[in-house]
Amino acid sequence: MASRLSVAELEGFREIRMIREAAEFLGIADPFFRVHEGIAGAQTVIGGETYVNFASYNYLGLNGHPKITAAAKAAIDRYGTSVSASRPVSGERPVHRELEQALARLHGAEDSVVFVGGHATNVSVIGHLLGRNDVIVHDALIHNSIVQGAILSGARRVPFAHLDCEAADRLLGETRPRNGHALLVIEGHYSMDGDVPDLPSFIAIARRHRAWLMVDEAHALGVLGARGFGIADRFGVDPREVDIWMGTLSKSLVSCGGYIAGRAELVDYLKLVAPGFVFSVGMAPPAAAAALAALGLLEREPERVHRVNERGTLFLRLAREGGLDVGGSIGASIVPIITGGSIRAGRLAQAMFQRGVNVQPILYPAVPERAARLRFFLTADHDEIQIRDTVRILLEENRRVTSDPSDLAAVARHLGRMALSSS
Numbered sequence: 026m027a028s029r030l031s032v033a034e035l036e037g038f039r040e041i042r043m044i045r046e047a048a049e050f051l052g053i054a055d056p057f058f059r060v061h062e063g064i065a066g067a068q069t070v071i072g073g074e075t076y077v078n079f080a081s082y083n084y085l086g087l088n089g090h091p092k093i094t095a096a097a098k099a100a101i102d103r104y105g106t107s108v109s110a111s112r113p114v115s116g117e118r119p120v121h122r123e124l125e126q127a128l129a130r131l132h133g134a135e136d137s138v139v140f141v142g143g144h145a146t147n148v149s150v151i152g153h154l155l156g157r158n159d160v161i162v163h164d165a166l167i168h169n170s171i172v173q174g175a176i177l178s179g180a181r182r183v184p185f186a187h188l189d190c191e192a193a194d195r196l197l198g199e200t201r202p203r204n205g206h207a208l209l210v211i212e213g214h215y216s217m218d219g220d221v222p223d224l225p226s227f228i229a230i231a232r233r234h235r236a237w238l239m240v241d242e243a244h245a246l247g248v249l250g251a252r253g254f255g256i257a258d259r260f261g262v263d264p265r266e267v268d269i270w271m272g273t274l275s276k277s278l279v280s281c282g283g284y285i286a287g288r289a290e291l292v293d294y295l296k297l298v299a300p301g302f303v304f305s306v307g308m309a310p311p312a313a314a315a316a317l318a319a320l321g322l323l324e325r326e327p328e329r330v331h332r333v334n335e336r337g338t339l340f341l342r343l344a345r346e347g348g349l350d351v352g353g354s355i356g357a358s359i360v361p362i363i364t365g366g367s368i369r370a371g372r373l374a375q376a377m378f379q380r381g382v383n384v385q386p387i388l389y390p391a392v393p394e395r396a397a398r399l400r401f402f403l404t405a406d407h408d409e410i411q412i413r414d415t416v417r418i419l420l421e422e423n424r425r426v427t428s429d430p431s432d433l434a435a436v437a438r439h440l441g442r443m444a445l446s447s448s
């Protein structure tokens with residue numbers, strides 16, 4: 026009888042096994058899927074030990090806020106834990122529309138619609154709004170969810186060099202189909218690099234080529250602008266100039282889900298046709314209530330936004346003064362420390378963990394090998410001492426890791442022996 030088809034036969038599976046084997050050979054423990062035993066904020070407890078934590082998007086320190094927790098509990102008491110089917114089928118709960126109206130207000134938009142996942146929002150909306158005869162021009166470092174949506178749409182996908190408006194302008198000019206539609210997609214605050222695009226220039230480019238401009242605000246909401254309303258707030262531009270605002274509820278708003286805000290006709294259309302809305306369950310009431318309560322706190326307590334920016338600026342300045350490569354980060358809430366290699370990033374993250382700091386490495390293939398890094402997420406709740414201590418430890422451990430070169434030849438010999446023994 027023929028053997029059963031195994032996932033282990035996939036090329037990607039073999040690659041993962043190789044990477045794990047190399048890490049084990051180098052004595053680097055797997056840093057992913059760590060179990061946190063409580064709320065992960067500026068600190069977290071892992072394996073009974075307390076760590077200073079730079080691995081959560083809890084930018085405003087709102088996770089676990091009593092008002093948010095109470096709102097989620099009240100929603101459970103009233104509506105239960107699920108709406109059990111899509112909103113067209115199972116009907117609305119008032120909290121859905123209240124949340125959508127609040128998000129629309131924040132973006133100066135006519136309306137908004139929430140989906141159960143941020144990733145799913147991009148896939149479903151882009152995948153459905155564009156089609157075969159269209160073009161999607163996007164930043165080369167755009168989030169995976171946008172790439173997946175673009176692939177699903179069947180449109181021609183054209184990346185431009187990171188943040189480069191002139192390249193975007195030129196590529197849109199060269200590829201925009203005469204009869205099709207065009208979408209220009211950027212992020213408000215790039216999640217890997219902590220840098221920001223020149224929004225006014227991108228608005229002008231979108232208008233020039235009669236393209237929709239879509240801005241993913243996943244990491245901008247709660248962080249950018251004096252009120253934390255995102256990149257339009259930072260640049261002081263009229264948010265109605267952006268055709269499609271996208272955001273997630275999982276980061277500053279400490280819930281789960283995604284949304285699109287824009288003109289009423291866009292929202293109305295998506296609510297009738299976007300598969301991720303029409304054929305997927307409505308947001309769980311406690312998740313919607315938590316996001317709504319968090320939004321209220323963001324509006325009422327802008328000092329949280331100022332604090333996360335102050336913390337980010339301090340971290341960035343100290344790291345830069347110490348000679349670390351922080352890329353183009355503006356120091357709002359995301360600071361990468363680029364190590365220039367995955368092995369070094371893995372070792373540095375492990376060394377930090379052993380010294381009480383939880384920070385995740387970003388390794389190839391998530392980024393190109395020379396762009397491997399540690400990524401620090403700052404929150405409004407980090408204090409100055411935690412930041413100063415962390416950068417001091419980072420400089421010490423970086424010197425140690427740098428002076429201990431990785432024996433790549435030994436890794437290659439080990440992997441070669443492994444491949445021979447398994448063939």
Ligand SMILES: Cc1ncc(COP(=O)(O)O)c(C=O)c1O
Pocket residue numbers: 142143144145147168170212216241243244273274275276281282283
């Ligand atoms: C830029 C960007 N867009 C979309 C998403 C997906 O959001 P979610 O994690 O809420 O599904 C993320 C997640 O990190 C992101 O960074």
